[in-house]
Amino acid sequence: MTLHLAVSLAGSGYHPAAWQVSPLPAKPSAAAIQAMARTAERGRLDAILLGVPVEGAPVSENGRVNTMQLDPLPLLGSLIGVTQQIGVGAAWTVDYTEPYNVARVFATLDHLSYGRTAWIVRMFETDALAPRIGRASGLDDLAAYCARAAEFVDVVKELWDSWEDEAFALDKESGMFVDPERVHPIHHVGRSFSVRGPLNVPRPPQGYPVLVQSDPATVIGRRLAAATADVVLTSSPSLPQAEARYQELHALAEEAGCLAHDLRILANMVFVLGETESVAQRRAAELDALVPQDAATPRFVGTPGQFAALMVTLHEQHICDGFNLLPAVLPHDLDLLVDAVLPLLQRHGAFRSEYAGNTLREHLGLSRPRSQYATGMVERTRP
Amino acid sequence: MKPRLHLGLFIYPAGHHIAGWRHPAVDARSIAGMDYYRQAAQTAERGKFDLFFVGDMLAARERDGRVIREGGLNNIDSISITSALSAVTECLGFVATLSTTYNEPYYIAERFASLDHISNGRAGWNIITTANDDAAYNFGQKSHMEKTLRYERAKEFIDICTALWDSWDDDALVADAARGMFADQGRIHPVDHHGRFFSMRGASELPRPPQGWPVLVQAGGSPAGIDFAAMVGETIFAAQSKLDEARAYRTAVKDRMPKYGRSPETLKVLPGLSPILGSTELEAKRKEAELDELILPAVGVWMLSEQMRFRLYDYDLDARLPCGDIRASDQAFTPRVVSLLDRAENEGLTVRACANLVAKSRSHGTFVGTPEHLADHMQLWFDTGGCDGFNVMPAYFPDELNVFVDQAVPILQRRGLFRTDYEGTMLRDHLGLAYPKRGRATGAR
Numbered sequence: 011m012t013l014h015l016a017v018s019l020a021g022s023g024y025h026p027a028a029w030q031v032s033p034l035p036a037k038p039s040a041a042a043i044q045a046m047a048r049t050a051e052r053g054r055l056d057a058i059l060l061g062v063p064v065e066g067a068p069v070s071e072n073g074r075v076n077t078m079q080l081d082p083l084p085l086l087g088s089l090i091g092v093t094q095q096i097g098v099g100a101a102w103t104v105d106y107t108e109p110y111n112v113a114r115v116f117a118t119l120d121h122l123s124y125g126r127t128a129w130i131v132r133m134f135e136t137d138a139l140a141p142r143i144g145r146a147s148g149l150d151d152l153a154a155y156c157a158r159a160a161e162f163v164d165v166v167k168e169l170w171d172s173w174e175d176e177a178f179a180l181d182k183e184s185g186m187f188v189d190p191e192r193v194h195p196i197h198h199v200g201r202s203f204s205v206r207g208p209l210n211v212p213r214p215p216q217g218y219p220v221l222v223q224s225d226p227a228t229v230i231g232r233r234l235a236a237a238t239a240d241v242v243l244t245s246s247p248s249l250p251q252a253e254a255r256y257q258e259l260h261a262l263a264e265e266a267g268c269l270a271h272d273l274r275i276l277a278n279m280v281f282v283l284g285e286t287e288s289v290a291q292r293r294a295a296e297l298d299a300l301v302p303q304d305a306a307t308p309r310f311v312g313t314p315g316q317f318a319a320l321m322v323t324l325h326e327q328h329i330c331d332g333f334n335l336l337p338a339v340l341p342h343d344l345d346l347l348v349d350a351v352l353p354l355l356q357r358h359g360a361f362r363s364e365y366a367g368n369t370l371r372e373h374l375g376l377s378r379p380r381s382q383y384a385t386g387m388v389e390r391t392r393p
Numbered sequence: 394m395k396p397r398l399h400l401g402l403f404i405y406p407a408g409h410h411i412a413g414w415r416h417p418a419v420d421a422r423s424i425a426g427m428d429y430y431r432q433a434a435q436t437a438e439r440g441k442f443d444l445f446f447v448g449d450m451l452a453a454r455e456r457d458g459r460v461i462r463e464g465g466l467n468n469i470d471s472i473s474i475t476s477a478l479s480a481v482t483e484c485l486g487f488v489a490t491l492s493t494t495y496n497e498p499y500y501i502a503e504r505f506a507s508l509d510h511i512s513n514g515r516a517g518w519n520i521i522t523t524a525n526d527d528a529a530y531n532f533g534q535k536s537h538m539e540k541t542l543r544y545e546r547a548k549e550f551i552d553i554c555t556a557l558w559d560s561w562d563d564d565a566l567v568a569d570a571a572r573g574m575f576a577d578q579g580r581i582h583p584v585d586h587h588g589r590f591f592s593m594r595g596a597s598e599l600p601r602p603p604q605g606w607p608v609l610v611q612a613g614g615s616p617a618g619i620d621f622a623a624m625v626g627e628t629i630f631a632a633q634s635k636l637d638e639a640r641a642y643r644t645a646v647k648d649r650m651p652k653y654g655r656s657p658e659t660l661k662v663l664p665g666l667s668p669i670l671g672s673t674e675l676e677a678k679r680k681e682a683e684l685d686e687l688i689l690p691a692v693g694v695w696m697l698s699e700q701m702r703f704r705l706y707d708y709d710l711d712a713r714l715p716c717g718d719i720r721a722s723d724q725a726f727t728p729r730v731v732s733l734l735d736r737a738e739n740e741g742l743t744v745r746a747c748a749n750l751v752a753k754s755r756s757h758g759t760f761v762g763t764p765e766h767l768a769d770h771m772q773l774w775f776d777t778g779g780c781d782g783f784n785v786m787p788a789y790f791p792d793e794l795n796v797f798v799d800q801a802v803p804i805l806q807r808r809g810l811f812r813t814d815y816e817g818t819m820l821r822d823h824l825g826l827a828y829p830k831r832g833r834a835t836g837a838r
Contacts, residue, residue, distance in 0.1 A: 029568065029575055036568030036575070037600060040511040044480060079598035081507035081654035087476030088511050091428055106497050110451065110531040118470035121425035122477050142499040142595035180414070180421040185463050185689045187407070187414060187421075193453070193460040208460060210453040210467045212425060300573065 013325050013361050014274055014332030014374055015352075016057040016099075016241075017050050017344065019043055024280045024336035027300035032339050038080050040088050046341050047089045051096040053348035054362050056373040059095075059222065059334060060085050061101030062243065062278075082130075084116060090123045093317060097370030099128030099222055104137045104162045106143045110205055112162075113169035116219045117211035125215030125369035129166075130222040131239065133159045134231065156234050158202040163221070163238045165203050168196040170218050171381040172208035194383050216371050217379040225255065232259060236273065237266035240376050243334050245278045247306045252277060252329045274374055277330040280309040282338040283346040287312055297338065309338075314350035322360050398775055398811050399661055399782030399824055401488070401630070402437040403446045404430065404474070406466045408789030409667050411696065411752040412687035414464070418792050425469060427477060432791050434478040438486055439454050440798035441812050443823040444486035444517060444783055445478065446630065447471035451495055454611055463692035470506055471519075486820030487621035488517035488610050488628075494543055495523060495532050498553035498591060499835030505607045506599045507556055514819035519630065522547050542723075544617045548835045549588045551609070551625055556584040558606050559831040560596040604821050605829040614642070614728040622660075623649035625834040627826050630784050631664040632729045634758040639664050639779040642728065661781040664774075665757030666768050669788055670796045672796040681761045684788060685749055689741075693748025700751055701730055710745040713737070735836035757786060764800040772810060 018024065022032035050058050061082030082100035089098050100119075102112055110127070120127045134155070136147035148155050175372045177192035196207035223239035230348050234258050235242050244259075246252035256275055263273045284290030284296070296312040302307065310317055324330060337343035355361035371378055406424045407414035411734060414421045423429045434445050450467035453460050468474075471489035479487055491501055491509065501518075509516040522543035529537040538546070566581035583596040611626035622629050623646050633639035638660075645655035669684070671677030690710055698705045703719045714737040726734070737747055753759060760767050774780050787793035805811035821828060 030570035030573065037566060038510040040480065040513075079503075080510060084472055084476035084504060084507045084511055087473045088480040090477045091431060091481040107500070108495060108532055111495070114451075114471055115470045118425075118473040121469065122427045122430070122473060124426055139499075142593055143497055144592035144594075169794070182415045182417075182421065185412070185415060185687070185692075187464045187466070188460050188461050188462055190459045195458060204530075204533045206527075208453050210450060211469050212466070312784045 011331075011375070012359070013321060013355065014056050014276060016059050016097075016276055016332070016363065017055050017347070018059045018062045018278075018334055018336050019046055019050075019340065019344075020060070020062075021340075023284070023338050023340040023343065025231060025297045025301075025303055025338040027297045028339045029139050030300050030335075031297065032342070034340055040080075040085070042341075043085065044092045045088060046344055047093050047096070047098075049341065049344055049348050051093045053352045054365060055096060055352075056332070056368055057097030057220075058089065059099040059101075059128070059130060061130060061132070061225070062334065062336075071252045076132050083119075086119060086127065087122070090119070090126075093126075095126070095368065097128055097220065097373055099130050099220065099370075101130035101132045103132040103135055103139065104159050105133065105139050106145060107160050107162075109165040110169065113166045113209055114211055117170060117209060117214045119160050120214035120216055120219045121211065125371070127214075127216070128220035128222050128241070128370055130161065130224075135225060152228060152230055156230050160238065160344060161200045161202050162233055165196070165198050165200070165205050167218055167379075168198055168382065169205070169207055169209040171383055172196050172212055173211075174212040174381045174384040175213050176218075176384075178212040183262070192383075213381060216369050217381070220374065220376065225259075233262050233266065235259070236262035236270060236387045240272065240371075241274045241276060241374065243276050243278050244330065245308055247308065249324075249329060252324075253327070256329060272376055274331045274376070276332045276334040277324070278308060278334045278336060280307055280336040280338055281317060281343055281347070282309070282311045283314060283317065283343050283351070285313065285350075287316070292328070294338075314346060314354060317347075318354040318358070318360075319349050321355065322358065325360070395809065397809070398771065398805060399443045399628075399663060400440070400811065401444045401446045401663055401782070402433065402442050402794065403448070403630075403665060403784045404433055404468070404790070405448070405786065406468060407464070408793070409757075409786040410684050410788035411464045411692055412684060412689070413789030415687040416684065416791055419789050429790065430474055430478055431481050433794060434482050434485060436791060436794050436798055438482045440802045441815060442485060442785075442825050443782070444488050444820060445475070446488045446519070447474050447490060448519070449490035449492060449521060449523075450528075451492060451523055452525055452531055454699075456698075457525070461692065461695055462832055463689050463695075472508060475516070476508055476511060478506070479515060480801060484515075484815040484818060484823075486515045486517060486608070486823055487512060488608070490519035490521055492521050492523040493547040493550040494530075494538055495528065498550045499557065499593060499595065501550075502554040502557040503598060505554070506597060506602045508601035509604055509607050510599065510670045512764065512820070516602070516604070517608035517610050517628065517820055520547060520551065520625070521612060535811070540617055543620055546590045547621065548624075549586075549590045550576045550702060551834050552588075553584060553586050553591060553593065555606055555829075555832070555834045556586065557595075557597045558602055560584055561600045564602060566600045585798070604819050606834070608820050608826060609834060610823060615725065619646055620649060622646050623655070623698050624653045626660055626663045628663060628824060631662050631780070632757055633664050633779075634732065636774055636777065636779045636781050638728070638732055639758075639774065639778065643676075643778060643780065651652040659826060661826075663784045664783045666760060666771070666782050666783040667753065667757055667786040667788060668799060668801070669793070669798060670762070670764055670767060672763065674762055674766075677761045677763065685753065688749060688752045691749065693752040694744065697744070697748045697752045700733075701726075705748075708744050710748075711743050714747045716743050753788075764796075764804055767801050768804040768808065768810070771805065772808065775810065
């Protein structure tokens with residue numbers, strides 16, 4: 011199996027001093043992100059991920075993150091029309107959010123993009139958000155928190171399923187726009203949510219947009235992630251820990267009754283590239299001299315050849331199924347990735363040279379889930 | 394320079410005519426994908442429209458718990474569509490509709506600030522409190538919040554949003570690499586709000602949006618809605634289908650503005666207008682008849698019942714509309730319903746005729762005729778105080794939009810009623826609205 015590679019784009023890059031050296035404008039710029047999205051697509055990457063939380067996020071002296079925090083949802087929207095095939099994912103927290111809104115927005119984005127979206131399911135962040143919303147954080151009772159989060163994701167999936175694939179009939183002859191027999195109120199009544207449904211958007215082209223989650227810090231959190239996510243992003247500080255985490259997540263997925271082969275584990279990796287090793291080391295040293303990067307952040311510094319070799323090795327050793335690549339400085343490290351690293355991987359057959367499918371699920375080799383209401387039905391063929 | 398019309402394009406999946414999707418020219422399969430919306434937006438930009446408008450509904454269209462068979466798709470999420478289209482257009486403004494009843498102000502403020510940044514100042518927010526009762530069941534509520542409370546909540550919601558948009562001073566983003574200072578914390582002012590519905594503290598994650606605030610759009614027609622529009626609205630999507638009603642409505646809103654310290658010119662009223670155009674009167678009428686043929690009676694009666702909140706399913710289609718029974722159901726009718734009831738009584742309209750009227754345009758204004766006559770119609774409304782422009786509602790896409798842009802817009806331009814090119818880059822420029830000062834939208838400005 012070949013590597014799966016996503017790239018995260020945020021502000022000037024994932025080094026806390028990136029904004030001091032990047033040529034990109036400091037103010038929020040959609041044009042800059044759109045240009046980088048085209049670069050990522052030229053590299054045939056699986057997906058662009060927006061709003062991915064990273065351990066040790068860059069913080070300036072005055073306590074403010076050094077990148078602009080554009081809302082990832084409209085930002086994702088702005089990439090749909092300027093790319094053709096690459097997957098696009100955006101973070102949206104389950105905290106203080108309603109499942110109907112999440113299901114509706116991601117169903118819309120998946121339709122607009124013809125099946126290229128991912129929902130990065132953010133959770134465990136109520137401590138930071140609570141004051142801005144004005145409600146209690148709820149994190150003191152982790153079990154209850156996880157139960158709510160699990161119910162949230164279940165309701166979202168039920169809403170996506172509430173229209174069977176064939177419900178969108180559009181039969182001009184009979185005047186049947188929607189087949190009412192195939193649209194189902196979900197009548198969900200649970201501990202945290204009561205949602206009648208149905209959704210008012212047809213089932214997403216991918217069935218469900220791809221669900222991405224960051225590796226939680228606790229076992230109970232990991233159990234939830236393994237049971238609900240298609241893709242888990244890990245940030246292990248050492249190789250043995252990464253290997254152990256890979257095994258643990260697969261075991262938890264199987265325990266939850268999920269197919270382990272339908273779980274993709276991508277390792278977060280900040281990278282600083284240089285044409286020679288000394289150039290790369292000098293760049294990293296100069297950046298760290300401005301603002302030191304957290305030592306716990308998994309980071310690669312070196313040449314494109316070394317980076318390609320490392321990715322192949324880690325993949326072969328079952329440390330991960332691929333990587334979520336975090337360019338240290340944009341657009342420089344992204345450009346080097348696409349122009350110098352990916353061609354090496356492609357030459358070795360470790361990464362695709364062309365997209366084989368049209369949806370993000372196809373890029374990731376994930377199956378398309380069936381509607382809970384349509385057991386035994388024929389899957390809709392793709393446009 | 395004499396004042397000119399403002400034009401919005403109101404997109405609606407499958408067209409504004411309820412049976413538009415059945416028209417042979419429509420590729421109904423395409424209505425949820427990017428290409429459909431891109432084509433519409435780029436055509437509107439070619440026609441130099443001020444803005445592209447997307448509505449919002451938070452429940453499926455249904456009758457008695459079953460989704461409606463003959464036309465079940467509401468607008469899909471407005472922020473998704475508008476953000477996607479902002480990347481494939483350069484000047485066109487975008488108005489997205491979001492409810493203050495089923496969202497949190499912090500998230501919505503950040504979302505619209507982002508849309509305004511992403512589009513370089515082309516965002517507008519159509520503020521709604523959500524009128525359909527069914528939405529409540531999708532958000533864990535046993536019943537929909539009562540209207541007065543909804544508007545109270547909306548006011549507080551908007552105060553928080555504008556305060557968040559104002560939380561960065563214009564010079565707060567320093568980006569001084571030599572000093573290592575990205576943003577000057579001293580010039581970012583956290584909002585501290587404690588009110589009846591919300592209690593929160595925090596600043597935006599973003600610099601002030603390019604337009605200061607996205608343009609605040611409103612669509613309320615009830616007395617509470619009119620008051621709210623006079624208080625905060627900078628653009629109103631109105632629903633009057635007759636000139637005298639439109640004039641009365643526009644006057645009512647504008648007359649109320651000084652009470653809130655606002656000048657009447659700072660508000661643009663755009664009624665909906667659904668044109669069916671032909672090169673001759675006869676051809677237009679034939680097109681209209683063709684479309685009307687495609688309406689199944691069941692869908693018209695359903696739409697009429699929903700709008701009047703009165704079950705008409707068991708009434709004879711060819712009997713007169715039971716206006717007495719409907720009025721006796723004793724509810725607070727919207728102006729649209731009142732207007733339709735008056736018309737049905739005056740003209741002796743049948744249930745079927747009323748159902749067709751609603752199905753054609755959801756009882757917004759319609760026009761059937763030649764582009765020249767349409768221009769006359771628009772000019773009359775504009776010159777006699779009925780409106781500041783129109784929110785154009787094509788019966789189906791893309792053909793009817795193309796006809797409007799290619800044939801009606803040039804006539805309006807020749808008459809000096811409409812711009813021949815954009816003069817600014819932001820939505821506020823197009824609408825002739827000022828960049829807002831820092832402060833409260835709901836207080837005296």
